[in-house]
Amino acid sequence: MTDPGGWAAVDGAGMLRDVRILIVDDCTVFREYLAAVLAAHGAPPPVAAWDLASLVAAFEAKLPRIMLLNNATRDSAMLLRQAMKLNPNVRVVVLGLSEDDEPGIIQYAEAGVAGYHTRGETLEDLLVLIHKVAAGGSLFSPRISAILLHRLSTLASQRRPAAKGLVLTAREIQILRMLEMGLTNRDIAEQLRIAVHTVKNHVHSLLTKLGVRTRAQAAARARAVLLVVDPDRD
Template sequence: MTDRVSFSYAHVVDKPVPPLAHHRRDMGEPRVQLPDVVMLIVDDCTLHRENLAAMFALGAHTVPAVAWDLPSLIASLGERTPEIVLLNMGTHGSVGLLGSIRQRYPDVKVIAVGISDDDESIIVACAEAGVAGYHLRTESLDDLIKLISKVIEGESACSPRVTTILLKRLSALAAQRQPVVKEPVLTSREIQILGMLELGLSNREIADHLCIALHTVKNHVHSVLTKLGASTRTEAVALSRTVHYS
């Protein structure tokens, strides 16, 4: 038993260890080229923030700026204007930080990171603030890099689940809107004839009173009924007393 353990230990020690670079693929090195943009990473988890910043700094000309709360955010924004902001929505006060970013730089492209696809309130809040993209917790670093590339090109991107939530929100807002009531627009002659209908005058009496042809009166009466949505003269008269028309 002792010899077997010693042999195993020696075998491991004697085996050459490959350079760290050989392990980068296993450690999660992205298969998509990192974009070289002025970037700000906002995350109050130091480990996440530093790891992501280090990853984006590889081969980039500009090292990403970082922030973790409002004071550090204001300081970072004061140094340079970012092209892309990665905001972890799990950060304390993330919605307020998002508002601060949008207020200071309304044209900056913000990507909401760490979104849970069942957190509808955060997704809607991000949409209302005008974020350019969503990166879900279940998505990879490669997915984030692809998303950044799309956003840089002027696209807005989100998962099918996020799209469904936003469409539901739009439908709910549409259902809450009060229908706009269109007032019937009558000509001066139609208003005049409607007034005579209220007096109970017949088509012949209206024609004689206005010195116009009988068929012209009939056309005007038909137009009045159509615009008021009435089927009879009596109904038109009733509607004229409850509807404001111009």
């Protein structure tokens, strides 16, 4: 990871001052070590989680600004989704990915993570990354940046012709916008005042029309699709 002036521009002993951090990892030793390192660099005592129950408790006890998610943690993808529901504004950094794990990099990017700390990067790199992400920025290695740019290019080339011939009903457009917002079937049903099974039918129809298999993939395509089928969207 390159960061011209990044580390030198901050005080190493206080670079994380006032940054509320949540560590999500099911390895106790790693959690405790990382918490000690972060506290030594000025962060308030980090909170920790290792499963869904502890994640919910951590968000209730202390609204974190940054979440550090170890990719090797059991059910890490599910925990990320739940964290985003608990606080859509939390900034997530994924730890432990390999730069060769293209599917993982893309999956996390589509979920909205703000940064990656890969296996080949140092502790100093991680501290700089947390500092940058807490300030509202992002910091990717050249390899990860290349993967994400290639993915965007591929999606753009696939979506444009498909979206032009796509026909969605008014209700499907409503639901697609809600999927883009990350709402559950129950949330959608409550907002539209329809049955949950009706929402499920609409979602299934949307997945079929969009040529995707999951809600996350539909949400990732929503922005490009809605610009074509719903040009008057807000």
